[in-house]
Amino acid sequence: MNIGEASAQSGLSAKTIRYYEDISLITPPRDANGYRAFHAQDVHKLIFLNRARTLGFSIEECRDLLALYEDQNxxxxxxxHIAQTHLQQIEGKITQLQDMHATLSHLIKECAGDNRPNCPILKGLSGNK
Amino acid sequence: MNIGEASAQSGLSAKTIRYYEDISLITPPRDANGYRAFHAQDVHKLIFLNRARTLGFSIEECRDLLALYEDQNxxxxxxxHIAQTHLQQIEGKITQLQDMHATLSHLIKECAGDNRPNCPILKGLSGNK
DNA sequence: CATAAGGGTTCCAGTAACAGGAAGGTCAAG
DNA sequence: CTTGACCTTCCTGTTACTGGAACCCTTATG
Structure with missing residues (x-):
């Protein structure tokens, strides 16, 4: 299977797959013509990577997960442990975004949004509350 | 006022301030010795930038906001409008993170977390539900 | 057989928003 | 005069790719 087919089956772009080989996440063999030769197992790894990335795991976390994925013991x-650590990071980000949301929606609420130059949003950002 | 003092008053690192000058967000004049000379107005801009960045506005959004900040008309x-667009982006990110959180915590919940090799998290990531 | 389309390959540059560090100039104090 | 704390520029690295150029391979068609 060539990279195009592997891309279609895994949902990752060919560029991304080449990049993953570059950083040694995967190591597909080559055909005589130099084309990468993907087998079902490689595609499974790519699907695995795609899902883990979608869930926000970093490349290095994916590398660890992949090693565990392949380790039968x-x-x-x-x-x-990896997943829980990651979950905490996600929770932290959500909290931070919610803070931002609260502050910003408060500023927006106070803003008339008309043609007058007076703007509570800019005032809030400049620190003159 | 030198960059160190401007940094202390604005809360931005000297590195960041130099970077902001590099990309023309600010244009402080120079003293005879080549040092940047910051005045109160520059510091206000830096504080403004710091708050806007903390609220997650991108540099380009900050550039727009800064132009409006300086435009008396x-x-x-x-x-x-800028703030509302940004708020929607924040809401989108929160939703996405909450989805990730739900999926991941579900996987974690199913995992025994013991010494046995059987792992529902890896199973979930590989697509074999 | 020539060629054109649609694969594949490598390599280089760019993205966002800085941080780290090297090499060197400046300034005030002791 | 030297020390140390500043300041300067410039170069590299970060994360996870994407876009593009230049070129090779394969297959179908006129």
Missing amino acids: RASSDVK | RASSDVK
Whole structure:
């Protein structure tokens, strides 16, 4: 299977797949013509990577997860630990975004949004509350 | 006032301030010795930028906001429009993170987290639900 | 057989928003 | 005069790719 087919099956772009090979996340063999030769197992890895990335795992976290994915003797606690750490990061980001949301929607609410130059949003941003 | 003092008053690092000059967000004059000379007005701009960045506005959004900040004839509706667009982006990110959170916490919940190799998290990521 | 379309390949540059660090100029104090 | 704290510019690295150029391979068609 060439990279185009692997791309279609995994949902990752060819560019991304080449990049993943570049950073040694995957190591597909080559055909005589130099084309990458993907097999079902490689595609599974790509799908795995796609899902993990979609869930916000960083490339390095994906590398760890992939190593555990391939290790038949892994302990599920190792995986759980990575996932839990990541979940906490997600929670932190949500909290931060909610703070931003509250502040910004408060400023917007106070703004008339008309043709007059007086603007509470800019005032709020400049620190003159 | 030198960059160190401007940094202390604005809360931005000297590195960041130099970068902002690089991309023409600010244009402080220079003393005879080549040092940047900041005045109160420059510091106000830096504080403004710091707050806007903290609220998640991109540099380009900040550039627009700064132009409006300096324009005495601006309409508050212009500012409101930028802020509302940004608020929607924040809401989108929150939704996305909440989806990720739900999926991941579901996977974690199913995982025993012990020494056995069986791991529902990896199963979930590989697509074999 | 020539060629054109639609794959594939590598390599280089750019993105966002800075941070780190090197090499060197400046200034005030002791 | 030297020390140390500033300041300067310039170069590199970060994250996870995307876009584009230049070029090779394969297959179908006139």
